[in-house]
Amino acid sequence: MHSFTEENYLKAIYKLTEQVGSEVSTNAIAEKMSTKAASVTDMLKKLSDKKLINYQKYQGVTLTSKGEKVALSVIRKHRLWEMFLLEKLDFKWDEVHDVAEQLEHINSDKLIEQIDKFLNYPKFDPHGDPIPDANGKIQAQKSKSIAHYIKNDVLVMTGVVDHTTAFLQYLDKTGIALGDEIKIKEVVFFDRSLQITINKKTTVFISNDVAKNILAIKK
Amino acid sequence: MHSFTEENYLKAIYKLTEQVGSEVSTNAIAEKMSTKAASVTDMLKKLSDKKLINYQKYQGVTLTSKGEKVALSVIRKHRLWEMFLLEKLDFKWDEVHDVAEQLEHINSDKLIEQIDKFLNYPKFDPHGDPIPDANGKIQAQKSKSIAHYIKNDVLVMTGVVDHTTAFLQYLDKTGIALGDEIKIKEVVFFDRSLQITINKKTTVFISNDVAKNILAIKK
DNA sequence: AAATAAATTTAGGCTAGTCTAAAAATAATT
DNA sequence: AATTATTTTTAGACTAGCCTAAATTTATTT
Numbered sequence: 001m002h003s004f005t006e007e008n009y010l011k012a013i014y015k016l017t018e019q020v021g022s023e024v025s026t027n028a029i030a031e032k033m034s035t036k037a038a039s040v041t042d043m044l045k046k047l048s049d050k051k052l053i054n055y056q057k058y059q060g061v062t063l064t065s066k067g068e069k070v071a072l073s074v075i076r077k078h079r080l081w082e083m084f085l086l087e088k089l090d091f092k093w094d095e096v097h098d099v100a101e102q103l104e105h106i107n108s109d110k111l112i113e114q115i116d117k118f119l120n121y122p123k124f125d126p127h128g129d130p131i132p133d134a135n136g137k138i139q140a141q142k143s144k145s146i147a148h149y150i151k152n153d154v155l156v157m158t159g160v161v162d163h164t165t166a167f168l169q170y171l172d173k174t175g176i177a178l179g180d181e182i183k184i185k186e187v188v189f190f191d192r193s194l195q196i197t198i199n200k201k202t203t204v205f206i207s208n209d210v211a212k213n214i215l216a217i218k219k
Numbered sequence: 220m221h222s223f224t225e226e227n228y229l230k231a232i233y234k235l236t237e238q239v240g241s242e243v244s245t246n247a248i249a250e251k252m253s254t255k256a257a258s259v260t261d262m263l264k265k266l267s268d269k270k271l272i273n274y275q276k277y278q279g280v281t282l283t284s285k286g287e288k289v290a291l292s293v294i295r296k297h298r299l300w301e302m303f304l305l306e307k308l309d310f311k312w313d314e315v316h317d318v319a320e321q322l323e324h325i326n327s328d329k330l331i332e333q334i335d336k337f338l339n340y341p342k343f344d345p346h347g348d349p350i351p352d353a354n355g356k357i358q359a360q361k362s363k364s365i366a367h368y369i370k371n372d373v374l375v376m377t378g379v380v381d382h383t384t385a386f387l388q389y390l391d392k393t394g395i396a397l398g399d400e401i402k403i404k405e406v407v408f409f410d411r412s413l414q415i416t417i418n419k420k421t422t423v424f425i426s427n428d429v430a431k432n433i434l435a436i437k438k
Numbered sequence: 439a440a441a442t443a444a445a446t447t448t449a450g451g452c453t454a455g456t457c458t459a460a461a462a463a464t465a466a467t468t
Numbered sequence: 469a470a471t472t473a474t475t476t477t478t479a480g481a482c483t484a485g486c487c488t489a490a491a492t493t494t495a496t497t498t
Contacts, residue, residue, distance in 0.1 A: 037476065089337060110318075244446090254487090255486075257446085257489095258486050260447055276493085277445080
């Protein structure tokens with residue numbers, strides 16, 4: 001297997017690649033990993049020897065498909081553990097990250113598949129980020145705030161941007177929950193507030209400020 | 220915090236101390252840790268510098284109260300995770316150990332307290348071994364097989380020795396489960412079979428062979 | 439009590455991952 | 469195009485944990 005450190009480098013490279021869309025620089029990795037460029041270079045050589053990254057001196061790096069598979073597996077575990085901590089163990093939003101950073105390196109296929117089952121196979125974590133499946137396949141579309149969608153779009157609520165209890169309570173009261181179907185009935189021109197239908201039943205109005213904090217994907 | 224390796228050494232020393240009842244030898248630790256005596260000596264120096272063990276060259280080691288606290292915390296986590304895997308994630312007996320060995324090193328007070336709560340604060344793991352509480356306090360008595368007890372003893376069922384599905388199914392059918400009150404009504408002299416009352420309700424007969432595989436403590 | 443055997447420690451070396459300081463390569467500026 | 473600035477890599481060193489081989493201490497026999 002791969003060491004914790006190797007896994008963390010691969011995850012960092014994956015996420016940086018997502019952001020920049022091309023080769024990732026040594027300095028960018030160093031910053032993300034809170035380490036020094038020289039240390040990164042050492043690790044890049046090792047990962048390259050193991051065929052986990054494509055690396056040529058001074059040219060930046062990309063993941064090989066083998067490396068990407070490892071990264072996606074770590075991300076899958078991270079997101080499922082976050083879900084588990086939040087939903088089953090009453091963790092608060094600001095408490096989950098550090099623990100999930102540790103749990104994501106636990107090596108046991110059975111463990112993570114059972115956690116997945118226990119959570120009833122969620123497709124998105126509550127940040128709206130997609131959870132890769134056991135084969136590393138990832139839902140093509142990423143969640144966007146519902147402020148980005150247009151009239152008549154039919155969506156699935158996948159997460160929130162603002163995780164304060166105040167906001168979560170507002171959602172609760174309004175009757176919007178993870179997994180709900182949301183249809184955009186109307187976009188009010190002058191303030192971009194929305195009229196939406198939840199699960200084909202109730203119809204509510206929400207401000208643009210609220211809309212910006214609700215994540216969804218097209219159904 | 221302490222490294223995984225340090226935690227594993229402390230746990231090994233704790234368990235060996237339980238077995239031998241006095242100072243633990245370098246060789247015994249080496250064998251338990253599947254490593255070489257020279258490596259153990261190195262680690263003993265480090266643990267001694269950190270005041271986690273009492274160590275004098277050639278004289279064997281004992282844990283300091285600080286070291287014992289760490290060991291008990293690791294054991295607590297190990298036993299709670301085993302419980303969790305077995306009860307909540309449908310793991311089999313032979314599957315839990317390796318994963319619990321990893322999970323026992325996850326560092327988060329909140330995590331382990333929530334797991335404890337989620338399991339409804341078990342006092343014994345299903346081996347019948349006591350689970351230390353959050354302060355490292357451990358139930359004084361260890362579980363013994365009910366074959367050790369005598370007429371009129373009132374017990375709490377804490378675990379099993381034989382974890383085969385065949386035996387577990389037998390217990391299930393007979394109506395004996397973890398946490399049940401078991402009263403020894405009669406010990407048959409010639410074959411040491413038992414008549415027991417479960418939860419003050421049903422009374423059943425079990426052979427000595429079965430009794431030897433059921434763990435309990437005095438109520 | 440001396441000699442031998444067993445256990446333990448020291449000495450020196452290895453790998454993974456990190457660091458600082460200096461050298462080399464690439465990018466930006468004049 | 470030449471110079472300067474930035475980025476990246478190399479060189480050499482450090483710690484944690486591990487190893488083998490040799491030295492030392494303790495235990496056991498004779």
